[in-house]
Amino acid sequence: MCRCACEGRFFARSGPLSQVSPVPTYSASVTGIVFSGSISLVIDNGEICKGAWALVSSAPAKNGDPPAANMSADWNLVYGQGYYVAHVLGNKLYARATLTGNLGTTLSVEFSNENNTRGNTKGVAQDNRGNVFKVTVYN
Numbered sequence: 001m002c003r004c005a006c007e008g009r010f011f012a013r014s015g016p017l018s019q020v021s022p023v024p025t026y027s028a029s030v031t032g033i034v035f036s037g038s039i040s041l042v043i044d045n046g047e048i049c050k051g052a053w054a055l056v057s058s059a060p061a062k063n064g065d066p067p068a069a070n071m072s073a074d075w076n077l078v079y080g081q082g083y084y085v086a087h088v089l090g091n092k093l094y095a096r097a098t099l100t101g102n103l104g105t106t107l108s109v110e111f112s113n114e115n116n117t118r119g120n121t122k123g124v125a126q127d128n129r130g131n132v133f134k135v136t137v138y139n
Helices: 072-079 083-088
Strands: 006-014 025-033 036-042 048-055 094-101 106-112 121-127 132-138
Touching: 006 036, 006 072, 025 132, 036 094, 048 106, 072 083, 072 121, 072 132, 083 106, 106 132
Parallel strands: none
Antiparallel strands: 006 025, 006 132, 025 036, 036 048, 048 094, 094 106, 106 121, 121 132
């Protein structure tokens, strides 16, 4: 996972944005130290989306928190059938974030680094506009 300031990318893979030519790609700033941090990215029309990320195992749900989105289907859509069970589920280096934009966009984000090796952080994101993204983090 990210141990400093890292660069990330969000690539539209499904939904309305995946039909646009060229398909949008958004750059993200991912910061943090091992267990938690923040993500910031600018999407269409200059909307700024920000939020905190935390390892799933280190961020127990608080009373009143909504349940985490089930994104296993998004992992399989982006990386291939069975990927979530084989590479994400049960992984200690598995993080979630909810990003909120200043113009109403929300993104649920998950990322994982199954081998804890540099450049191996992969993820998915889903927004409230019907788009699914492949996420990469270069740590």
